[in-house]
Amino acid sequence: MNRIDALFKGLKKKRKKAFIVYITAGDPNLSVTEKLITELEKSGVDLVEIGIPFSDPLADGPTIQRASQRALKKGANVKSILKMVRSVRKKVKLPLVFMTYYNLVAHYGLSNFVRDSGKAGVDGLIVPDLPPEEAKALIGIAGKRNFATIFLAAPTSTKDRLKNIASKSKGFIYYVSLTGVTGARKKLPQDIVKNVKSLKRITAKPVCVGFGISNPKQAKKLARLADGIIVGSAVIKIIEKNIGKKDLNKKVSAFVKGLARAIH
């Protein structure tokens, strides 16, 4: 069984929700990222999304844009990130998924990307600029290797689209909480509750909510509803503030533990 499926199966038995954290690989450098991933697992994170930085991240807000720029300046690329993952995989058990833009995947080659990611210990892939309509080849390749293709559902997705997204998604479905780009928000839209409920009526697959979630209060509220909560920019802001400081891991861990308590 894929690690992601095993995770959600286990959580379901315990009636618990998944806590997912996104960080950009190579921000501020790959050795820090490696340490952060092990720290995240210890701090109660159930799954880590590893962002492969892209020069033009058009689904991301300023926080992840800056993280991507920092990582690219340090020369992070698919190869060096795969190397880091191979190393961290020996230390952590939690599922890892890549999140990146389609040009990087296509440029590396779909088959090569899925094969090398799988071998390194990555369990799935999220590509924000790849709707299921354009993902036929990737779905085919990933399916053969038990590599999860996680698609995004949005507040503007019609019922037909939601059905298609649900049927094409493996591992979980990523529900985008708002119309907009990534980034911590103080307030989230009212229609999340209704939208997540209607998505859950369509599918039995796990639905995880991300985009905008920045504090334990929001996370707790949404965890009642969804199967998992995804936090990215809010964690990256802590990393950003503590770059070069000795207690970066501690600061991130403290923030993440607060969210973990709210979700679990």
Added chain:
Amino acid sequence: MRKKHKTPDKRGYFGEFGGKFVPETLMHALKELEGELNKALRDRSFLKEFDYYLKDYAGRPTPLYFAKRLTKKLGGAAIYLKREDLAHTGAHKINNTLGQALLAKKMGKQRIIAETGAGQHGVATATVAAVFGFECDVYMGTEDIRRQALNVYRMKLLGAKVVPVTSGSCTLKDATNEAIRDWVTNVRNTHYILGSVVGPHPYPFMVRKFQSVIGKEAKSQILKIKKRLPDYLVACVGGGSNSIGLFHPFFNDKKVKFVGVEAAGRGVATKEHAATLVKGAPGILHGSRSYLLQDKDGQINIAHSISAGLDYPGVGPEHSYYKKIKRAKYVAVTDSDALRGFRLLSECEGIIPALESAHAIHYASKLAPKLKKNNTIVICISGRGDKDIDIVKEHIKF
């Protein structure tokens, strides 16, 4: 019977290029736009209104002018200029913004946004926002704001807000990223008027539809004057809207050769150019699969051109298709040669062209002497050069 040329296909592909590579949030809006567009293109009252605005507001048809002195000076093929510089707002961009604004009105959107490089598309968008009463935000890189100050001021006069973009190279690519981010956020009440034949389906198709007026007019004009089709069509290519507008109506006229002129910047052997089709490789950016300037990892390169309108590391998918099937030839002209073209047309014909169009002029000036006197070249003068005076001043001293 000749097989009718039909692109893009239902999924928005021109051969292997095109498609819809956007965040899920936009997928429904694209489908809605496609539906409204197809309805509008069959709706006589819509087409009548579009024609009305093209004629009475934008001043179409634009002339096809015989460049007599230039032709004589070069001593070869007869050169005709398709005078898009004479369209309202000073460039071909108005053709597309009028069409899209009418569509946005039909869709009940209150707000329009746009990206702009040279500022010509921004001005054309601000113009239709004023005439149809939309709220309007135009995204523009700070580097372009600096070098196209006149157009920034024009947009403000027209009542639009110019939003400075400080990410990446601070040019058209980054302005496009930011416009897409705005659209993802405000998709429910906002229409994004993309200015070129780029982006996700149906944009490349839609912008071609609205810009095809250039080629349709040129065709009937040259047939009237010369009683035959031209031998060459020459136009500059950034994203590629004036060139597709000119080329597409001649697609099935196989004897008419197409030349797309890209910006070679400081030379295609350097890293500082915008010659996407000449030097790039296929990839995915801004919603479609097409040629791109990218590095060994697939990161997008920063383009360079003296002309802000060509300073873009991508190109429309239909151009990639034309390259693949060898329907068009793509070449590149450097900054300094573009300045030569700029000066040549100004001095020879009393027409100060946009720096973008100057690339096409320079190429045509090298092509014409190699052809016979009974050959004909049509150059698209995509815009007027007033906006570029500050840049040109730095290079041409008197």
